[in-house]
Amino acid sequence: MDVNQYLEIFLDETKEHLQNLNTQILELEADAENMDTINEIFRAAHSLKGMAGTMGYKRMQALTHDMENVFSEVRTGNIKVKPEMIDVLFQCLDALEEYTNNIMTQADEGTNDNEPLIRKLNDILDEKNKVSSSDGDDIASAAPSDHGAGEEGFRSVKLNDTENKVLREAYKMGRNVYGVDIFIEESCLLKAARAFLVFKAIEEKGEVIVSSPSIQDIEDEKFEFRFSLIIVSEASLDEVIAEASYVSEIREVKAAELKLEDIADYGECDNGHEKEEHEADTLVPEAKAKAVSSSTVSAMAEAKPAETARQSDKKQIPGKPVVNRTVRVDIEKLDVLMNLVSELIIAKNSLVSVTTSREQNDSSGFNEQIEYLESVTTNLHESVMKVRMVPIESVVSKFPRMIRDLSKSLNKKMELYMTGEETELDRTVVDEIGDPLMHLLRNSADHGLESAGIRAQRGKPAVGSIYLDAYQDGNNVVIEVRDDGNGIDVESVRNKAIERGTISEDQAAIMTEKEIIDLLFLPSFSTAEIVTDVSGRGVGLDVVRSKIEALSGEIEVKTKLGEGSTWIIRLPLTLAIIQALMVVVGNEKYAISLGSIQTIEDIAPGDIKLVQNKEVIQLRGTVTPLIRLSEVLDIETEHKADENVIAVIVRKGDKQAGLVVNELMGQQEIVIKSLGKYIKQVKFISGATILGDGEVALILDANALI
Amino acid sequence: MNEVRVNESAAGRDYRDDNETIQFIVIRLGDEQYGIDIKYIDNIVRMQHITRVPKVADYLKGVINLRGEVIPVISIRIKMGLEPDEITKNTRIIILKLEQQGNVGIVVDEVKEVVTLITADIEKMAYDKKEEKIGYINGIGKFDGGLISLLDLNAVALDKENV
Numbered sequence: 001m002d003v004n005q006y007l008e009i010f011l012d013e014t015k016e017h018l019q020n021l022n023t024q025i026l027e028l029e030a031d032a033e034n035m036d037t038i039n040e041i042f043r044a045a046h047s048l049k050g051m052a053g054t055m056g057y058k059r060m061q062a063l064t065h066d067m068e069n070v071f072s073e074v075r076t077g078n079i080k081v082k083p084e085m086i087d088v089l090f091q092c093l094d095a096l097e098e099y100t101n102n103i104m105t106q107a108d109e110g111t112n113d114n115e116p117l118i119r120k121l122n123d124i125l126d127e128k129n130k131v132s133s134s135d136g137d138d139i140a141s142a143a144p145s146d147h148g149a150g151e152e153g154f155r156s157v158k159l160n161d162t163e164n165k166v167l168r169e170a171y172k173m174g175r176n177v178y179g180v181d182i183f184i185e186e187s188c189l190l191k192a193a194r195a196f197l198v199f200k201a202i203e204e205k206g207e208v209i210v211s212s213p214s215i216q217d218i219e220d221e222k223f224e225f226r227f228s229l230i231i232v233s234e235a236s237l238d239e240v241i242a243e244a245s246y247v248s249e250i251r252e253v254k255a256a257e258l259k260l261e262d263i264a265d266y267g268e269c270d271n272g273h274e275k276e277e278h279e280a281d282t283l284v285p286e287a288k289a290k291a292v293s294s295s296t297v298s299a300m301a302e303a304k305p306a307e308t309a310r311q312s313d314k315k316q317i318p319g320k321p322v323v324n325r326t327v328r329v330d331i332e333k334l335d336v337l338m339n340l341v342s343e344l345i346i347a348k349n350s351l352v353s354v355t356t357s358r359e360q361n362d363s364s365g366f367n368e369q370i371e372y373l374e375s376v377t378t379n380l381h382e383s384v385m386k387v388r389m390v391p392i393e394s395v396v397s398k399f400p401r402m403i404r405d406l407s408k409s410l411n412k413k414m415e416l417y418m419t420g421e422e423t424e425l426d427r428t429v430v431d432e433i434g435d436p437l438m439h440l441l442r443n444s445a446d447h448g449l450e451s452a453g454i455r456a457q458r459g460k461p462a463v464g465s466i467y468l469d470a471y472q473d474g475n476n477v478v479i480e481v482r483d484d485g486n487g488i489d490v491e492s493v494r495n496k497a498i499e500r501g502t503i504s505e506d507q508a509a510i511m512t513e514k515e516i517i518d519l520l521f522l523p524s525f526s527t528a529e530i531v532t533d534v535s536g537r538g539v540g541l542d543v544v545r546s547k548i549e550a551l552s553g554e555i556e557v558k559t560k561l562g563e564g565s566t567w568i569i570r571l572p573l574t575l576a577i578i579q580a581l582m583v584v585v586g587n588e589k590y591a592i593s594l595g596s597i598q599t600i601e602d603i604a605p606g607d608i609k610l611v612q613n614k615e616v617i618q619l620r621g622t623v624t625p626l627i628r629l630s631e632v633l634d635i636e637t638e639h640k641a642d643e644n645v646i647a648v649i650v651r652k653g654d655k656q657a658g659l660v661v662n663e664l665m666g667q668q669e670i671v672i673k674s675l676g677k678y679i680k681q682v683k684f685i686s687g688a689t690i691l692g693d694g695e696v697a698l699i700l701d702a703n704a705l706i
Numbered sequence: 707m708n709e710v711r712v713n714e715s716a717a718g719r720d721y722r723d724d725n726e727t728i729q730f731i732v733i734r735l736g737d738e739q740y741g742i743d744i745k746y747i748d749n750i751v752r753m754q755h756i757t758r759v760p761k762v763a764d765y766l767k768g769v770i771n772l773r774g775e776v777i778p779v780i781s782i783r784i785k786m787g788l789e790p791d792e793i794t795k796n797t798r799i800i801i802l803k804l805e806q807q808g809n810v811g812i813v814v815d816e817v818k819e820v821v822t823l824i825t826a827d828i829e830k831m832a833y834d835k836k837e838e839k840i841g842y843i844n845g846i847g848k849f850d851g852g853l854i855s856l857l858d859l860n861a862v863a864l865d866k867e868n869v
Binding site (some may be wrong): 342343346588632633634635673674675676677678679682683684685688690694695696697698 | 755757758759760761762766768769770771774775776777778780806807808809810863
């Protein structure tokens with residue numbers, strides 16, 4: 001066995017612990033007296049130390065060890081939580097994150113010892129002139145006192161002759177023999193992996209002579225939540241216990257030294273058993289199994305009070321279910337599944353088109369089956385989509401910490417309020433959305449919120465508020481980033497744009513407020529008076545927009561000078577399969593996503609007016625431009641002036657336009673395919689789909705057309 | 707720049723051993739015959755309806771559906787500066803499997819046969835940027851007394867507008 005195969009577990013758990021620490025330390029900052037939080041931090045730091053130790057990352061271990069010492073003192077009340085301490089702790093978390101990243105990319109923790117940090121931690125400890133002992137010692141000192149509980153554990157382990165001999169040999173050589181009982185937390189998912197880590201930890205200190213159940217059984221996970229070992233070691237009992245309890249998800253380690261007399265007892269007891277075994281060969285395994293399981297039950301009963309106490313603690317930890325009924329699946333496998341579902345839908349569509357093109361007689365039974373198939377594929381599609389959905393929590397949970405840091409570095413007081421973290425999005429979207437959101441939050445913190453002085457003048461609360469709200473809206477997920485800051489100064493954007501030559505003064509005069517604000521999304525356009533390291537370098541909003549558009553989403557901003565601004569990101573729930581309206585232009589078929597369609601209008605030629613040489617219609621009070629698809633897409637089509645035209649009214653934000661088509665084919669569920677690597681990007685086309693008859697139809701990008 | 711590099715590496719790999727055999731599919735474009743290295747060919751399909759894609763280069767005929775995958779089809783004739791394709795019952799689409807561009811279909815007038823050449827019979831062509839048509843050929847194969855031009859597929863499929 002190799003440690004590397006546990007690297008992934010290690011990385012996952014480290015990240016989880018770090019995230020947890022971040023959240024908890026933030027909480028601690030708000031409420032320095034909360035014992036639950038302090039305990040939780042202590043536990044997380046302790047697990048981290050243990051994990052880093054077993055994986056052999058010494059630097060990481062050293063740093064966490066010192067952090068743990070600090071918490072240990074906080075826990076006992078010897079040190080009070082101070083703001084400077086919180087700062088140091090956050091720096092430690094950053095350093096740990098760096099180690100983790102190094103391990104992830106280079107399979108090595110790197111060479112940064114972070115000595116200044118360790119020194120700072122020790123300074124905190126020294127303030128009280130009291131260097132505490134590590135927690136490992138605490139456990140060690142506690143363990144021997146209640147080693148009575150171990151009696152059903154390692155003391156019931158049976159030894160065979162060779163093992164007996166090895167132990168006697170060890171005594172002769174003056175080495176220590178210990179019995180160790182390991183209890184694994186019941187919420188542990190990979191018992192065997194944990195057990196292996198314990199084995200590895202103990203083998204650093206000594207040699208495992210006997211294990212019950214056998215090593216093979218432990219590897220196969222054929223054991224309850226405990227196992228017993230007899231080891232030979234030159235190290236002290238405390239060291240062995242400390243080493244074993246570094247492994248995370250180990251509830252308890254109990255150990256005691258075994259004297260020669262004990263061994264002798266074992267031998268006799270064992271011999272007795274062996275006789276019985278000869279007499280009733282078949283019964284023994286069962287009896288043995290019973291003995292083991294009954295001992296486990298009693299040990300568990302004993303541990304119950306402690307366990308329940310722990311669990312009540314645990315309720316406060318978000319996102320860490322006690323029993324996790326999930327499986328990790330490679331995203332590529334899901335993609336394959338998704339592709340198969342797509343194929344199925346295409347096949348279904350072609351069946352539908354075959355039946356509808358035939359005469360309607362004697363096909364009623366056939367139709368029924370098709371409808372059944374349709375409902376199955378729709379359900380299947382929905383389930384597969386759901387599998388790919390993850391809550392955005394994994395991305396947004398790092399933001400409170402970021403805002404806290406920004407608050408310090410910008411010297412502005414601010415608070416982040418988040419809702420809807422449980423909103424789910426496709427995995428691929430969630431992975432991509434983090435950076436744009438971060439940009440927007442930084443933007444709000446830096447440009448949006450005013451300095452304390454101005455806020456006081458305007459009669460706003462001293463602490464600025466930034467909101468991050470996520471919610472589902474039909475087939476879209478909306479994420480809003482809102483602040484109660486200054487809002488966008490349209491005039492200053494306008495002046496800046498003229499100054500930079502982005503627009504001419506004449507243009508500026510006729511542009512609406514909204515069009516001016518849209519200029520902010522152009523590359524290298526920043527209105528920040530002072531360029532800070534937070535934002536203002538002009539890379540940002542354009543990147544935000546292109547990223548969101550790459551995810552087929554859209555972004556708009558609403559702002560009111562002096563009151564704040566709201567950035568609204570709208571993302572499609574799914575990327576692969578959508579409902580679309582099929583239309584005919586000339587003799588070509590196109591699909592328009594149903595999500596962007598408002599209405600369909602039949603327009604008499606007389607209703608079409610010309611404004612600035614562009615065709616528009618009056619639609620319920622709003623002037624709506626008409627876009628003749630045949631012209632935009634270079635399609636030859638006969639255009640009779642006196643006929644009514646069909647216009648599909650599409651919307652983008654609060655703009656709308658009418659797309660003129662020749663014919664409507666109907667609504668259809670379509671599978672979005674890319675146009676292939678060769679055709680990189682085509683204006684007005686967002687992809688292709690395969691129709692029931694095998695023909696390829698292109699999907700119109702309504703956003704680009706407006 | 708890119709094209710040159712591709713050529714050299716292909717030459718280095720394919721034509722080193724004089725007795726190594728390479729199979730080529732012989733296609734006809736107008737009156738000329740060209741060879742395509744069989745290892746780049748994924749599939750040969752009959753001419754079918756090609757969905758036009760608006761706003762792209764003229765040699766890009768559009769896209770087709772090949773067993774659920776959308777594949778772009780280019781007209782090698784237009785790309786080489788010949789007159790546009792004339793669709794007959796012999797017209798085929800050859801689906802090429804290229805490393806950089808993925809799968810791409812090319813329209814050819816006819817697929818004639820498969821020939822096996824030994825590397826000794828292949829004469830490498832010097833790359834000449836000036837002559838456009840030559841640019842798409844990276845060798846001449848001697849076969850049964852006749853000659854076939856060997857298409858440099860990376861050059862054929864290379865999207866000039868994007869270079």
